Structure formats: C-alpha cells, structure tokens
Amino acid sequence: MQLEQLEALTRAALAEQYGLDGTAARMDVQQYEDNAVWRVTPPGSGSFVARLSVRDGRPAHQQRSEMRWLERLAASRTVAVPEPVTTTNGNYVVPVEVPGHDEPSTLAVLHWLPGTAEPPYRRPGVAEEMGSATAHLHQNAATVALPEFDRPVWDAETILLKGHALADPTGRSQLGSEGTTALRKVAELITPALHEGGPDDRGRIHGDLHRENMIALPSGGIGIIDFDDCGTGHFLLDIATVLSSIHRIAQKEPGAYEDFARAFLAGYIKVRPLPADSSRLLEPYLLLRDAFILNFVTTAAPVNASVASWGPGRIAGIVANMQAYVEGSPYPGSLTSM
CATH class of the missing domain: 3.30.200.20 (Phosphorylase Kinase; domain 1)
Structure with a gap:
C-alpha cells in the first residue's frame, strides 16, 4: 500500500x-x-x-x-x-x-506533544527526569483504577513462548538454528525469575519505553509518547527498556551508561520505590526486552523495507549477546547494584 x-x-x-x-x-x-x-x-x-x-x-x-x-x-x-x-x-x-x-x-x-525526541541523556538532570517520568507512569498505574483496560499482557508466555521469533517458522528462519537454540535456552533460564513478584510489582506499562519514545519538553522535564504497545506487565520491563536503549548508545564511553543508570534510578526512587528484588531481576528483564525486539523485527522485516534494512543486523547483535549470556557472561545493561 x-x-x-x-x-x-x-x-x-x-x-x-x-x-x-x-x-x-x-x-x-x-x-x-x-x-x-x-x-x-x-x-x-x-x-x-x-x-x-x-x-x-x-x-x-x-x-x-x-x-x-x-x-x-x-x-x-x-x-x-x-x-x-x-x-x-x-x-x-x-x-x-x-x-x-x-x-x-x-x-x-x-x-x-511538543519537544525533542531522544532527550540528551548526558545533560545534567535529564537522566533523573527520565526516571521520574517513568515512575509517575507506574504510580498512575498503581493508584488510578482503569477497570476496562484491555491490552496485551507482556510476560514470559506472551513474549517468549508465544512470541513470533520462536512460535512462527518465519521467525525461526530469520534467527537461524543457532539463534533459535539460544533464544530457547534463554527462555528456559529466565522464565522462573519472570514469574516472581507480587501484584505491587505489576500493572499498566508503556511496553516500548525506549529513549525515542521520551520527549525533552520545551519547558523542562520529560514527556512520554507512543503508547501503541502499552499493556499489563512487570514494571521492570519498562525500566529495562529505558536502560537498554541508553546502553546501546552509551556503552562505548567508559562509565557513561553506569552514570545514567544511577541517576535514572535515583529519579525513579524519588517518586516511588523500585519493584522488589530489582537488582537481581533487572537482567532477566533486559533479556525479555530483547526477545520483544526479536518478535517485532521478525514480524515486520518481511513486509516493511525500513525494518528489513536494519533488522538483520539487530537480530545478529541480540543473538550474539544471548549466546554469550547462555555461556555465562552478564547480559549487556546489567548492573551490579541498584
């Protein structure tokens, strides 16, 4: 069309x-x-x-x-x-x-919503504002009832077991046999952790809260756009999505990602506490976020030329990271403390 x-x-x-x-x-x-x-x-x-x-x-x-x-x-x-x-x-x-x-x-x-996409994450105060905006989003989910909210549930079953990358033959063909094996092993390893947590750790989430869906507002502060993937899930999935998106651009500069993550989490905590066991559970949610991306790319690339242009490279990078994780390496974006 x-x-x-x-x-x-x-x-x-x-x-x-x-x-x-x-x-x-x-x-x-x-x-x-x-x-x-x-x-x-x-x-x-x-x-x-x-x-x-x-x-x-x-x-x-x-x-x-x-x-x-x-x-x-x-x-x-x-x-x-x-x-x-x-x-x-x-x-x-x-x-x-x-x-x-x-x-x-x-x-x-x-x-x-006026403003500039991809807030300058290294500018003083911006990381903390991004954390605060994320926390306000989750605080609304935790305190404002919305009984008719009918959206996808973003959990291990939906993203891993029933996700396009594993459940559909065209998805598996784009991953290749080694990539499919790595994703299946990841699903086996992290699913128990993804089932942890109680009702206070889950609620309405953005679902795709990467840096391009955050806006630096003209008057200061951070806005959030593109709720097309919003649903219900663990609040750590949104947190992991923000952190993962910054890690991709900050990882080559020593200390830049860690500085951002500390400030982001400090901004979050000023509004509401982090979910339980966040230090331990962040890594599984970083992996879940990348599985979410694999589902999107393997679905969209065959029908969208734009995604087809960058999708295979993104698949290869995620598969390599997952293979390293299966072999015992920390997953990119993991933090030793939160």
Missing part, C-alpha cells in the same frame, strides 16, 4: 470525523512500520498526531483502552503525554476502509 494513498484516506477521515481541515493540513510522516503516523498541522490551529493502523494493528477495543489511559495520565498532570482527540461524535477510534484490506484499518488522533 502506497503511503500517499494512506495519507489521502487519512485526510478525508480528519475532515469527515474530526472536523479538521484535512485538505489544507500539512502532514509530515513520523513513522511507517506497523502504523502510518503523521504530524498533522491544519491551518490556524495546533498540531496533532494521526495514527493509522495498517498492518495487523491492535483491535479497536484495545486502542480505546489505550486512549482512556492516556486521558487519565493527561488529567493527572504528573507526566506529559499526548492527549487523545475524539471525533465530533465522541469516538476515540474510527474505522477507515483501505482498498485491498479485508478489515478496516483504524485511525486515532492525539494532540501533538
């Missing part, structure tokens, strides 16, 4: 469903993977995010749960997030018929 055709369908829906001037709006592509995402700037008004789910995206009822959580987070004023925009009829999500698709795609619109 050509992106230009998806944009035309989205422009029409913005006018028909949201009362926005879709014809004259400026639309800048932000992402085109599982979703087509644009920054939409109609003349004479603020900017919005339009997200059209075009490749087996979350079903509409799950997207509505995502929007309800974003509304609660925005209302809390403890962490900045994109606030949902409803249609003129009050709907969070609308169907969009896309030629060649058996089922309608779904469109969600949110207010644009």
Whole structure:
C-alpha cells in the first residue's frame, strides 16, 4: 500500500470525523512500520498526531483502552503525554476502509506533544527526569483504577513462548538454528525469575519505553509518547527498556551508561520505590526486552523495507549477546547494584 494513498484516506477521515481541515493540513510522516503516523498541522490551529493502523494493528477495543489511559495520565498532570482527540461524535477510534484490506484499518488522533525526541541523556538532570517520568507512569498505574483496560499482557508466555521469533517458522528462519537454540535456552533460564513478584510489582506499562519514545519538553522535564504497545506487565520491563536503549548508545564511553543508570534510578526512587528484588531481576528483564525486539523485527522485516534494512543486523547483535549470556557472561545493561 502506497503511503500517499494512506495519507489521502487519512485526510478525508480528519475532515469527515474530526472536523479538521484535512485538505489544507500539512502532514509530515513520523513513522511507517506497523502504523502510518503523521504530524498533522491544519491551518490556524495546533498540531496533532494521526495514527493509522495498517498492518495487523491492535483491535479497536484495545486502542480505546489505550486512549482512556492516556486521558487519565493527561488529567493527572504528573507526566506529559499526548492527549487523545475524539471525533465530533465522541469516538476515540474510527474505522477507515483501505482498498485491498479485508478489515478496516483504524485511525486515532492525539494532540501533538511538543519537544525533542531522544532527550540528551548526558545533560545534567535529564537522566533523573527520565526516571521520574517513568515512575509517575507506574504510580498512575498503581493508584488510578482503569477497570476496562484491555491490552496485551507482556510476560514470559506472551513474549517468549508465544512470541513470533520462536512460535512462527518465519521467525525461526530469520534467527537461524543457532539463534533459535539460544533464544530457547534463554527462555528456559529466565522464565522462573519472570514469574516472581507480587501484584505491587505489576500493572499498566508503556511496553516500548525506549529513549525515542521520551520527549525533552520545551519547558523542562520529560514527556512520554507512543503508547501503541502499552499493556499489563512487570514494571521492570519498562525500566529495562529505558536502560537498554541508553546502553546501546552509551556503552562505548567508559562509565557513561553506569552514570545514567544511577541517576535514572535515583529519579525513579524519588517518586516511588523500585519493584522488589530489582537488582537481581533487572537482567532477566533486559533479556525479555530483547526477545520483544526479536518478535517485532521478525514480524515486520518481511513486509516493511525500513525494518528489513536494519533488522538483520539487530537480530545478529541480540543473538550474539544471548549466546554469550547462555555461556555465562552478564547480559549487556546489567548492573551490579541498584
């Protein structure tokens, strides 16, 4: 499906469903993977995010749960997030018929959160602010009831045993026999630890809280975007995701990652305590995060040229790290103390 055709369908829906001037709006592509995402700037008004789910995206009822959580987070004023925009009829999500698709795609619109993606993690105070924003996200999950929250459960069964990388033949073929063996061994080794913890250690999580989904706000502080993978899971999965994403860019500079991690965790602790046994359990969740990435890449690479360009290299790097872990090496991003 050509992106230009998806944009035309989205422009029409913005006018028909949201009362926005879709014809004259400026639309800048932000992402085109599982979703087509644009920054939409109609003349004479603020900017919005339009997200059209075009490749087996979350079903509409799950997207509505995502929007309800974003509304609660925005209302809390403890962490900045994109606030949902409803249609003129009050709907969070609308169907969009896309030629060649058996089922309608779904469109969600949110207010644009101004700021700069990938906060400068080495700037004084930024790491601590990133930790504080993560903790406020989890504090909301722990204290604000959302009974109708219907999202994926991100646990060992979903990510490891039923994940695309192991459960689907096309996933295993991209890992190769040695990579498949390594991932299976990792699943065997870490699953007991992933079952640990009580209800206070689990709740609503972002699910994909890497550095590119955190925003340095113009007025200071950190905002969080892209809740498309939000679900229920152990809070350490979000923490491990942030740390892993920083480790990838900081590991070549001695001490940079450790300095970030200490400051990030200090910022988190100022808002709420870390989950129980965090020092010991961080490593299994770093591995679970990389298994999550393997699932995404092996699913998306065959149908998305962008992911296909970087995906094989990412698979190879993760498999090498997992093989080293199986042989007894600490996993990248692990900390001796937290």
